[in-house]
Amino acid sequence: MAVTVHVASVIQKVVGDQKQLEADGSTIAELIADIEARYPGFRAQVADESGELHRFVNVYLNDEDVRYLGGTGTELGEGDSVSFLPALAGGGSFLPALAGGASFLPALAGGR
Amino acid sequence: MTEAASGNGAQPGGSAFTPDEVMRYSRHMIMGQVGPVGQRQLRNASVLVVGAGGLGSPVALYLALAGVGRIGLVDFDIVDLSNLQRQILHQTADVGRPKIVSAKESLLAYNPHVTVDTHEQPITSDNAMEIIAGYDIIVNGADNFATRYLVNDAAYLSGKTLVDGSILLFDGQVTVYKPGHGCYRCLYPAPPPPGLVPSCAEAGVLGAITGIVGSIQATEVFKQILDIGEPLVGRLLLIDALTMDFRMMKVRRDPACPLCGDAPSIHELIDYDQFCGTPPLIVPAEALEAAGGAPA
Numbered sequence: 001m002a003v004t005v006h007v008a009s010v011i012q013k014v015v016g017d018q019k020q021l022e023a024d025g026s027t028i029a030e031l032i033a034d035i036e037a038r039y040p041g042f043r044a045q046v047a048d049e050s051g052e053l054h055r056f057v058n059v060y061l062n063d064e065d066v067r068y069l070g071g072t073g074t075e076l077g078e079g080d081s082v083s084f085l086p087a088l089a090g091g092g093s094f095l096p097a098l099a100g101g102a103s104f105l106p107a108l109a110g111g112r
Numbered sequence: 113m114t115e116a117a118s119g120n121g122a123q124p125g126g127s128a129f130t131p132d133e134v135m136r137y138s139r140h141m142i143m144g145q146v147g148p149v150g151q152r153q154l155r156n157a158s159v160l161v162v163g164a165g166g167l168g169s170p171v172a173l174y175l176a177l178a179g180v181g182r183i184g185l186v187d188f189d190i191v192d193l194s195n196l197q198r199q200i201l202h203q204t205a206d207v208g209r210p211k212i213v214s215a216k217e218s219l220l221a222y223n224p225h226v227t228v229d230t231h232e233q234p235i236t237s238d239n240a241m242e243i244i245a246g247y248d249i250i251v252n253g254a255d256n257f258a259t260r261y262l263v264n265d266a267a268y269l270s271g272k273t274l275v276d277g278s279i280l281l282f283d284g285q286v287t288v289y290k291p292g293h294g295c296y297r298c299l300y301p302a303p304p305p306p307g308l309v310p311s312c313a314e315a316g317v318l319g320a321i322t323g324i325v326g327s328i329q330a331t332e333v334f335k336q337i338l339d340i341g342e343p344l345v346g347r348l349l350l351i352d353a354l355t356m357d358f359r360m361m362k363v364r365r366d367p368a369c370p371l372c373g374d375a376p377s378i379h380e381l382i383d384y385d386q387f388c389g390t391p392p393l394i395v396p397a398e399a400l401e402a403a404g405g406a407p408a
Binding site for chain 2: 060
């Protein structure tokens with residue numbers, strides 16, 4: 001089951017500096033195993049030695065936190081999107097995704 | 113330790129707008145969603161901004177420009193040359209000065225009609241509830257996990273809405289925690305072990321991302337004050353500045369949350385350095401001197 005994986009900047013180094021990659025798996029656990037096989041060290045970024053997801057890393061299936069689905073056992077479907085999102089502590093116009101259908105975007109002319 | 117300052121002695125709330133204020137806020141007041149009534153709501157509002165750095169700077173700046181009547185700032189840091197790549201309330205001549213001082217000067221220079229309260233001290237378990245009690249809405253621009261959990265807990269226990277933002281590298285996250293609709297602990301139940309997730313100082317941050325995230329935080333504050341639009345409550349906005357992708361994730365209230373869940377175990381503030389496994393805060397000597405003594 002091929003899904004699209006989004007990786008937050010802070011853990012992109014372990015996947016070859018990619019923001020997005022394709023991976024296989026019928027569950028979140030299998031997906032992590034597939035990525036780990038190609039990019040050793042990825043699993044440690046998102047899960048502990050027992051395979052439990054770190055509590056400071058959120059994993060989303062599409063827009064839903066997998067903790068409210070089936071955790072690492074959450075089943076994946078063709079075309080799904082999975083995002084790995086660690087907590088950020090840095091203190092240092094939103095256009096919604098246009099998913100088909102008619103959309104109306106007014107021209108914005110204001111500059112001051 | 114707290115000092116209030118107003119540029120012209122104007123009393124937020126009560127009096128009619130002066131001709132200068134009407135002109136100043138005219139681009140807001142002509143909008144149906146704001147109008148004179150909304151502008152008065154902004155003037156009557158009080159907002160606490162935790163941190164006068166990368167995020168706190170644009171948030172506080174837009175609050176001041178919009179005429180939010182009372183803006184509170186909490187910070188104890190000193191302006192460093194490396195701050196000036198993104199922290200727009202401070203300028204080159206401010207290097208070495210307390211951030212709270214240069215921030216207040218900048219805000220009043222932009223708009224003398226607002227009041228700026230300064231809290232020149234670290235926000236801690238000892239003072240957070242007292243500081244937060246004085247404001248309608250709280251904005252989190254903290255730069256470490258211990259302060260993020262502290263501000264989250266204090267805002268929830270005070271029944272205050274928290275507008276939260278964070279940044280690192282080219283990424284930003286923004287959400288709004290309204291009591292009863294989830295909190296930072298619901299989103300991230302535990303902090304990462306110290307050193308695992310780098311800070312902006314360690315990993316770097318794109319200066320302009322602070323403006324994007326801070327402006328969105330300020331927008332969410334305005335929406336809360338004016339009660340307009342759809343707030344980022346129950347939603348986490350993810351921003352990738354490199355691809356300029358904006359994505360939205362759901363934020364749910366966790367029934368097992370120790371703070372806002374069905375059977376909470378946290379009823380008062382805790383030791384957040386211990387919770388996060390981080391060493392206690394070291395306050396720069398210059399900040400201690402500026403604050404007039406030891407931090408609370």
